[in-house]
Amino acid sequence: MIKNKSSESKTLQGSIAIAETICSLEPGVIGAYPITPQTHIVEHLAKLTEEGLLKGKYIIADSEFSAASILFGAAAAGVRSYSASSSQGLLLMTEVIFNMAGTRLPGVFSAVNRSLSPPINIQVDHQDSMTLRDSGVIQLYVENIQEAVDTHIQIYKVAEDPEVLLPAMVCMDGWIISHAYEPVTLWQKELVQDFVGTFDPPYKVDPLKPLTYGALADDDKITEFKCMTDQALRKSADKITETAEQFRDLFGNYYGGLVEKYKTEDAEIVFVAMGSIVATLKVAIDMLRKKGRKVGLLKIRSFRPFPVNAIKEVLRETNLAIVIDRSFSNSAGGILGTEIKASLYGSNKPFVINYIAGIGGREIYPQTAFDMLKEADEMLEKGKIPSEAIFYNLNMQMMGG
Amino acid sequence: MKLNIGGITEAGLSKNNLTGSWRYHFPTINPELCNTCGLCELFCPDSCVHETKNTITVKEEYCKGCGICAKECHRNAITMIPEGEKQND
Numbered sequence: 001m002i003k004n005k006s007s008e009s010k011t012l013q014g015s016i017a018i019a020e021t022i023c024s025l026e027p028g029v030i031g032a033y034p035i036t037p038q039t040h041i042v043e044h045l046a047k048l049t050e051e052g053l054l055k056g057k058y059i060i061a062d063s064e065f066s067a068a069s070i071l072f073g074a075a076a077a078g079v080r081s082y083s084a085s086s087s088q089g090l091l092l093m094t095e096v097i098f099n100m101a102g103t104r105l106p107g108v109f110s111a112v113n114r115s116l117s118p119p120i121n122i123q124v125d126h127q128d129s130m131t132l133r134d135s136g137v138i139q140l141y142v143e144n145i146q147e148a149v150d151t152h153i154q155i156y157k158v159a160e161d162p163e164v165l166l167p168a169m170v171c172m173d174g175w176i177i178s179h180a181y182e183p184v185t186l187w188q189k190e191l192v193q194d195f196v197g198t199f200d201p202p203y204k205v206d207p208l209k210p211l212t213y214g215a216l217a218d219d220d221k222i223t224e225f226k227c228m229t230d231q232a233l234r235k236s237a238d239k240i241t242e243t244a245e246q247f248r249d250l251f252g253n254y255y256g257g258l259v260e261k262y263k264t265e266d267a268e269i270v271f272v273a274m275g276s277i278v279a280t281l282k283v284a285i286d287m288l289r290k291k292g293r294k295v296g297l298l299k300i301r302s303f304r305p306f307p308v309n310a311i312k313e314v315l316r317e318t319n320l321a322i323v324i325d326r327s328f329s330n331s332a333g334g335i336l337g338t339e340i341k342a343s344l345y346g347s348n349k350p351f352v353i354n355y356i357a358g359i360g361g362r363e364i365y366p367q368t369a370f371d372m373l374k375e376a377d378e379m380l381e382k383g384k385i386p387s388e389a390i391f392y393n394l395n396m397q398m399m400g401g
Numbered sequence: 402m403k404l405n406i407g408g409i410t411e412a413g414l415s416k417n418n419l420t421g422s423w424r425y426h427f428p429t430i431n432p433e434l435c436n437t438c439g440l441c442e443l444f445c446p447d448s449c450v451h452e453t454k455n456t457i458t459v460k461e462e463y464c465k466g467c468g469i470c471a472k473e474c475h476r477n478a479i480t481m482i483p484e485g486e487k488q489n490d
Binding site: 104202203212213214221224228 | 404405406407408409410411412413414415418
């Protein structure tokens with residue numbers, strides 16, 4: 001394990017730590033739309049470019065669509081690339097991200113999670129990145145700044161793997177991870193680059209050897225093409241697990257591969273969540289354990305690829321899963337909750353209660369988990385577990401009800 | 402047939418796709434008005450209008466009959482004639 005002297009620990013803001021990490025990975029191209037919704041990640045990368053610390057081409061785009069298209073072009077030319085966005089900006093990238101996944105071009109995006117308009121709200125929830133879930137993009141959700149730093153390094157290795165070749169996204173909660181300060185270790189450039197390796201795609205845009213990108217495929221082949229993207233995303237699951245383990249062996253930090261199990265071994269009730277609330281829930285779990293409650297936590301680190309087997313393995317051993325969603329599909333319930341229920345189809349256990357909470361930055365405290373648990377206890381006692389998702393702590397009066 | 406990942410394939414394959422069958426109207430050029438300025442060639446989205454030896458020719462097997470060449474011609478030298486009404490038919 002390398003706890004190298006030249007790798008430095010500092011107290012840094014999340015966005016700055018990410019920009020410094022990206023700088024150490026030396027992407028050849030950065031596509032940046034610098035205006036809201038954006039964080040100071042790309043601002044700091046601009047500064048590093050100006051200071052000559054970042055040698056890559058920093059291209060300012062006229063929209064997030066163009067910023068993502070710059071990544072498409074870079075990847076097609078065999079160049080490592082990076083961009084960051086949030087909220088509506090991610091939605092504007094959507095078409096390009098589908099295109100990158102279908103054309104099998106890797107590029108890394110930081111998705112700094114923020115609520116979607118309207119009404120305008122710049123706080124955290126997961127609706128923006130979750131809306132991209134069907135594109136073929138890899139999505140890893142992180143809990144704190146150090147995990148965000150380490151996951152950016154890991155995800156390049158996964159996305160650029162010849163068996164994967166897909167766009168990838170590190171989803172990090174707006175404000176709580178992007179703007180907060182935490183002690184964080186930034187790794188030495190040589191170590192990081194050695195770990196990630198070089199990007200060597202099977203095809204490259206070359207005027208002397210022209211190729212067709214974006215060809216037509218009729219109904220006789222299109223299902224097969226789409227299925228190949230699906231297979232690549234499934235394949236990335238092994239790579240995410242392996243890469244996380246290799247990272248642990250070299251750098252000493254480990255956050256789980258696809259999921260992290262926190263005190264789930266003997267747990268009767270397991271909370272399921274993603275992002276920064278995982279850290280809050282760990283505190284809540286510890287407090288509940290002290291009171292003798294057999295509770296645990298399943299952190300979903302990889303939402304895409306979706307870790308069906310890991311979910312089954314943990315949750316089938318418990319009586320109740322409380323899934324906390326920071327996004328939802330209108331009229332269908334929490335997105336994570338819906339998929340967890342689908343992956344448990346056919347098994348008698350556990351019951352699943354799906355809460356939609358923490359929308360638009362509405363705070364989730366340890367007390368929130370205690371209150372949810374209390375409600376769940378009552379539901380279990382009455383034997384009435386609602387099949388539909390519950391909007392947590394709704395103010396019915398505001399809605400005129 | 403094994404598919405290449407990402408649908409990336411050899412260049413120039415669109416030549417195999419004869420899009421002329423899509424056409425309802427064919428661009429007919431009046432040589433008395435045409436000064437072979439080449440605007441039609443420039444604007445043709447399928448690169449099937451060509452200027453050679455001071456005459457404009459249209460590749461019938463690819464022209465979809467979109468009419469952009471006729472619209473762009475400053476001398477109104479191109480008329481879109483419905484298929485079946487061409488003079489040489």
